[in-house]
Amino acid sequence: MEKTLRGVGVSHGVAIGPVRHMGTAVLEPAATQIPAGEAEREQARAKQAVDAVAADLVARGNLAGGEAQAVLEAQSLMAQDPELMADVERRIAVGSSAERGVYDAFAAYRALLASAGEYLAGRVADLDDVRNRIVARLMGVPMPGLPDSDEPYVLLARDLAPADTALLDPTLVLGFVTEEGGPTSHSAILARAMGVPAIVALPGATGLAEGTVVAVDGSSGEVLLDPSAEQQAELRRVAAERKAALAASSGPGRTSDGHLVPLLANVGGPGDVPAAVAAGAEGVGLFRTEFLFLDDSKKAPSEDAQLTAYRQVLEAFPEGRVVVRVLDAGADKPLDFLTPTDEPNPALGVRGLRTLLEHPDVLRTQLRALARAAEGLPVHLEVMAPMVADRADAKAFAEACRAAGLAAKFGAMVEIPSAALRARAILEEVEFLSLGTNDLAQYTFAADRQVGALARLQDPWQPALLDLVAAAADAAKAAGKSCGVCGEAAADPLLACVLTGLGVTSLSMGAASIPYVRSTLAKYTLAQCRRAAEAARAADSAEEARAAAQQVLSGE
């Protein structure tokens, strides 16, 4: 294999460490019969695997402590259930292999649990996890799902779903490399939120052997295999220098001639707030509330649970601005209890605001929790709806906000081309716009944001996308209202200057990108940004637009 692989760098920085695969194996062992003479050996193998998994779960519980410890200890007891073990041994005695015996015995137990009332049925997922651990150990393959590692690693995956990424331990994941996904995929967004280097759309990434040491350069998109000690030292030195230079930039977002462009953070919950504050975010420009809903895909979190999470985020920015997006379920962020499963094309189906208008109780609970969370705080709360298509959508959302007694500004995300084209009408109903350039690119170019092969069309430098940004920003200016960008386009320092030139009034991004954008924006005047924007819009491709903007900015 080549020593250097190339993909699309989507989150800056350098990570060096061994790779661990996101396990994807379907753990159904073959149902072949074993000779009778091997039964005893297979039974011993099964017992050994069960004991090892049970001990491992207890050890992990001891490390984790708290509630997690109780869950892991309960799982360990499940693994060692005497009746379950007796069933495994019976199955092996009549010809099953150890792995198949475990698989079938757990299936029978699972059926019993599933039919034994709500509480026990809720334990089915825990049981499946125990079964997968034992079967994976017997088959000698990685566990499906997140890698089992106590050492920091670079995560390799075909792609990452929000449900996977919500469980990632930021102290263990040094960086991500995925085969699929574009710059706006959730793997990329999460990597930026965690501030770890990441590369997406790297064909063959999952072919790397488990444990291979790699150096991931999230700026260049390069993965170096087995880097020498000198190469590692050089990469670390360059990354540290870059970081120190960035740390030196501070203060509010502004051009060199003082035009203010507030730099806000994209967060998924209270856990992302410290990084946002540390990066000097002037507030939150996108609080993706769906991450609060991922813990239990069967129902929404209670009003009180939501209130606690919202309050924690609001309190972190006492005098600042916090823009909360109401639940954006569906398509790439499905929720069992809300998202239809029979849609031929979920990205074009009932998702975002459409889902909430079909489930007004969920919207009402969320808005009430937000209203209560903001009570008594000096924060400037703004609430916006995802996937607004037209004025009727904007009106329905504004009415729901008013009905919930929300003392906040109500806004609409512009992530469907129709909303950008008719921004003026939408602004009759709401007080601000926020451009979701990830979905706006997806719908403008009919290019699924999860498909790595279409990365060219998801590139936010596409002049057609810039035209739509300009249309929305112009309408907002005419109405005397604000129009921010909260899609990943805002995290690209050069593009951030172009967006400023197009008339965008704030930029919101993963916390780790804020210093990069701040230091680049501070180098140019508003007039230069405007000229760069004009040059980019006059181009015919994303590459030309980028080069044209670069030329304008570097030539002056």
Ligand SMILES: C=C(OP(=O)(O)O)C(=O)O
């Ligand atoms: C900000 C956006 O929302 P999300 O990435 O969560 O769909 C967007 O679509 O640009």
Ligand SMILES: [Mg+2]
């Ligand atoms: Mg979106």
